[in-house]
Amino acid sequence: MAANAPAVTFIALFLPFLAALLAPVLVRTLGAKAAWLLALAPAMAFLQFARFLPEVAAGEVVTGGYVWVPSFNLSFSWFLDGLSLTFALLITGIGALIVVYAGGYLKGHPLQGRFLGFILAFMGAMLGLVISDSFLMLFVFWELTSITSFLLIGFDHEREAARRAALQALVVTGAGGLSLLAGLIFLWNVTGVTQLSLLVHVSDGLRQSPFYFATLLLVLGGAFTKSAQFPFHFWLPNAMEAPTPVSAYLHSATMVKAGVYLLMRLNPVMGDTPAWEILLPFFGGITLISGTILGLRQTDLKLMLAYTTMASLGLLVMLTGFGSTYAVEAAVLYLVAHSLFKGALFMAVGAIDHEAGTRDVTKLGGLRSAMPITFAAALLAALSMGGVPLFFGFLAKEEIYAALAAGNPRAVFFTAIAVVGNALMFALAFAVGLKPFLGRHVETPRHAHEGPVSLWLGPVVLAALGLLAGIFSGVAHFYISSPMASAVVDEKVVIDISTVPHIGMPLLLSLVTILLGLAIFWRMDKARAWVVQFVDALGIGPDRGFDYFVRGLVRMSSAITRFVQPGRLELYLTATFILLALALLLPLILAGEWPTLPPLPDLLLVQEAAFLIIAAIGIIAVLRAKNRLTAIVSLGVQGFAVAVIFLLFGAPDLSFTQFMVETLSVVILALVMTRLQLWSRDHRPLPQKLLDSTIAIACGLGFTLLLLKSLQTPFDTVLSDFFNTYSKTIAHGANVVNVIIVDFRGVDTLGEISVVMITGLAVLALIRVRSRRGAREGKL
Template sequence: MADPTALTFFCLMLPFLAAIFAPMAIGRVGHGASWVLALAPLFAFIHFLTFLPQIADGGVVTGGYAWVPSLNLSFSWFLDGLSLTFALLITGIGTLIVLYSGGYMKGHPQQGRFLSFILLFMGAMLGLVVSDSFLMLFVYWELTSLTSFLLIGFDHEREAARRAALQALVVTGIGGLSLLAGLIFLWNMTGVTQLSLLVHVDDTLRDSPFYLAALLLLLGGAFTKSAQFPFHFWLPNAMEAPTPVSAYLHSATMVKAGVYLLMRLNPVMGETAAWEILLPFFGGITLIAGTALAIRQTDLKLMLAYTTMASLGLLVMLTGFGAPHAVEAAVLYLVAHSLFKGALFMVAGLVDHEAGTRDVTKLGGLRGDMPITFAAAVLAALSMGGLPLFLGFLAKEEIYYALAHGALRSIVFTLVGIVGNGLMFVIGFAVALKPFLGPRVETPRHAHEGPLLMWLGPALLAALGLFAGILSGVTHRFVSTPMASAVAGEPTVVEITTVPHIGMPLLLSIVTVAFGVFVYLQLDRARAMMRHLLDAIGSGPDRGFDHFVSGLVRMSVAVTRVVQPGRLEVYITVSFILVASALLIPAIVYDELPDVPAWPSDVLFHEWAFFLLAAVGLFAVLRASDRLTAIVSLGIQGFAVAVIFLLFGAADLSFTQFMVETLSVVILALVMTRLRLSPRDHRPRRQMIIDTVIAVACGLGFTMLLIKTTQLPFNTALTEFFNAYSKIIAHGANVVNVIIVDFRGTDTLGEISVVMITGLAVLALIRVRLRNPLPDTTAAKAEVAGEGERP
């Protein structure tokens, strides 16, 4: 029998492996490659499906591998009702999306690249929802942002696609940094680095003085990823991506990552005033804003995109509401939404693919041409509208059962729920009925039913929404109840059935449907009213993002002009001022100046001679009449210092100094032969005085640092360590070499890499010079000489 830990790890890696071979599969197999590639998520789906009985009985599945045990870092996963449901949605819907993409992208020259991106995203999202380690969660979280950037900007030749991809990356990337800070707060507040251990910290988080800071940081990550107001604007713009991306990322997976995080944290961070104020407030605003903006649209994908935003707001509102049955309502609606919204997005793509347009005002009468698509659309809309027998009906009833209470807060959010659900009813049926009913409208393409690859996904998802509602007992046993228990942090049983129960929830459902039907019948008027209202409000966060980016660019240009003026002498001057400040200011402020050293009495005559020679060389540099003399004098000073190193026992350092000085003199002399060497110094006296002060300050600072260091007691710990272990560990007798090659191996490798890259850059410049010689050598020399005359 296969090791379940190894098999789970293989399933987590399987989408990434499939992504590597996707372009090759398209090239070799062609149109049928999507069937082959779909086997990867299907295998993972079946594997996770085997955990259902264990999870339904209240168990969990854990596994993983230690990465850095000393820091308690691991590659670990944790499967309970919440993460398993997400894993099944990601792999199950992912299988259908891969097949759908095969039909939608048929004949596209970049189909292999597209499927590779889809599978990469699938692996990232799957890793995110099963992650137990904080570090693993963050890495996968950021990976979803990167892969969604690739998918949204897939059609990179269009400016709108590039802008949408960049916008999504910036917003969710900033949110990712906020999440990282929040996870660090959790680590420091609780001492644990795994999500599964957070449930055992009792009220440590809630009672911490840093609770609010941690909550705000985590909400920053969740709200940006799940498109909550005011970070919602990236989600509709992401519809620039091909429809399979919209159906997968922005209805069933990525955009629910923030909701998943909030649900995961609910047992340990919920039931506080901040949690129950912030989540319902922003969730409610997002719900109303999303549905209102959806009414305005005529593009099928944009209509669905804004209702996705609204649905995410509803989920956040329910997760933070704090009332009994709110969690049950949230988990039911999450699953129902994944099914009906994925189906409707695929329907929109089918209509666009076959009819050549997504504009609902230019569509009609397609029922006879696309009967299977029409049937799938109607079934999905019935679930989205919350009508009986469908899983959406169970979710809506549970929503009203959780919200409808006598308190003013409950009344307000109940009204928000009615308006939001009613307008989503309108959009659902507008997408499902408007393109198919009524008189036949001439479309850019002659519409007909799409291929099996394209209608299989929406048909299955829509049918699942129906069967999940009819077989509610099975749904609750294996999905709803385990998921609700995980979100609530305690055993919770979901019992609602499709049989209508007389009471307030049913009455509110009737009111919602009546409101939805009324608006649907007046949809054109409602669209016009909403358009006028939004035009009166003016530009929103989307335009604000453009202003923000534009302002950021202008500020960057202004700062760059100050700190990067393009003058080498400015960079050198600033660098040396900072060095002098770092050396002198702390020593003076904290009274760490060295004691005045005693005059040495044991220095031999020949040693004094070389000290004097070094001083003479320095004086010669300062008094040199031309640059070549200054270079040679600098070499004399350097050789004298190298001899001093040799006299005091540092033979290896002396050898290095000899090599550096020799190469420096040779290279500088060769460079200077390309310039005019006669001018000595063109700096004005004022500039020379300033430079002298800076140079003396740097020299004085280093001198005092070295004197202070020698006056401290010598710590032999490192010496003893290297003497003891160089031979044993690195098998080397030369301690210095062992330190450089073994103990500092990575640092040395970095230094070698820098030298190699520099050499390659020099070689590239030489080759460019050889390939493009100056036409007039005399003019070139004059130009170089002219540059040499500049101060």
């Protein structure tokens, strides 16, 4: 563990949040130039994390945190190994470039400060997610990424499509977050630990647990929704309604990889089981093929990239679950390569849209001379995405085929899926990175020209890194790839693949992929037409199904609300008292805990018996009352009689409280009834009266039996002794009851007072509403 690592990590984690708070103010003050200043926050965080590269490469880990709730083993803790450190560097490094890019892309936008605040807050949430060690911290940041991405996707909130996409992403990923929470609770209960770094020590017990499969399904629910795996993939293409900086950051390099990160983190704990090695490759393979096929259907450059992102995520999930060290190495290489080339391509597409005014590939051409720097960056990124030698993407593709190619049917099947998927992504990569720039010049809505440095800096840096990482692969493997793979498999792994082609099956499959990709690219228009016909023939898909689901959910909720809450207070009170009677009587009946009836006490005729008779007379008066106001006044007789009984038995302060409560109750209820003009006699039919009487008797009987049972249990004097001992010495009060209410139960008493005040305000509001309505109707 590095010296001062906790402080350094803590500062690096909260730098994006601090910048998010300052973003609106700085943009109002400095305009678009504020983006360059705000980008220093993630850049500084990147440098802070980069300091740990030598130690993590040497096999060490960086831990830190603070104890939160020791009794529940909850802490605010983080854990940096090869996996989390690589993600942290991608998040902060690409994040700094995205902030600069957003400053140029949204220059002059009235809400640019808000946008930069949102994206920096998301950056902090994503950073917290990948370095979290405690389950609670992981879940909190996981949900925070969903909330901030909702704000970013729906940033252009005046458009219905943006609002729908934001809501869809929030619903899908939010539901997945609840699934993940349940999975983490299962992990906690099965293993007894609450930190990810400790799970590896109890992995065997988890795999052998009868709850393993349920835990796996719940965890996959969170990971698959976040990383847009089939059939939850539909939210990712729709999220392209967000501004391009969001697409370039959230949906290529960060948020959508949160699910992949979780699966990689849990691979040493939950992997190496039949369920893991069946479910992940199966759904990952489906996502890979469906993403690339649906990408061919698109003409919008961002949507083409969105579907290839979906396909890439499927490939990563498939490799993570394949069950071999080589597959993990391939996943690690591809994840880094994908973050670089996809971020560059998204930003290049944004620059094209910003300067040319369109993203439709059929309406673009000949931009090479107008946007030479953007063209160079897009071409380099496309070459890496296509897996051409010298690029880091080539290393990833070679390792994929080395991991999958084998003689058994399972390996042949998934190898074929990888070849087809990679070939389709090759064609889509050059359709995005090459086609808009070649051919004859096409007139565009805007006069196309190279954008400012803020628009091409990010694509150039990321595309160049994809090339440099491939050329200097030894350095990249030593500091990034090998430590990351070692963390995923929980053992020392050394990746040594280089850009020098090696004769063998992986190279042959790479050549097949390139040739197939070139053929598809050559006949792109026909391939697109075929896919359009195929998809249209399928009819309804998950995206439209989501609309049907939400519409049905709203209708069902409305129907249930109308049934449960019809607007009649009488029904609400009836249901409440029925449940109260059941709660009181059912435990006594089912458990057979009936109290023993006490003998009749000897009553003093002039005192106790007299007031009991007065109470009985009051009950008869309530039942015989001509109107509700008389019934309220008669009801107060019961409270006064009970207050006198308290007084006779030596509780004057309790008696005084009872007198006050009954007096105020009668006065307030009488005033309310008077203002609401409820003077009419009770005209309920006889069956309704019998039902209400039965419920009332059941509630009264339940309270009576419960109190009798409580009084027949041995009296525990611990609290009484405590209050008698400490009321004078601690609270400095001789009246124990007052001390309990004011000091020992001070917060509780404050809550009771607050409830009474709120109730009074509600009554006042009802009276005023009634008064206004009567005035309008000429009744007052």
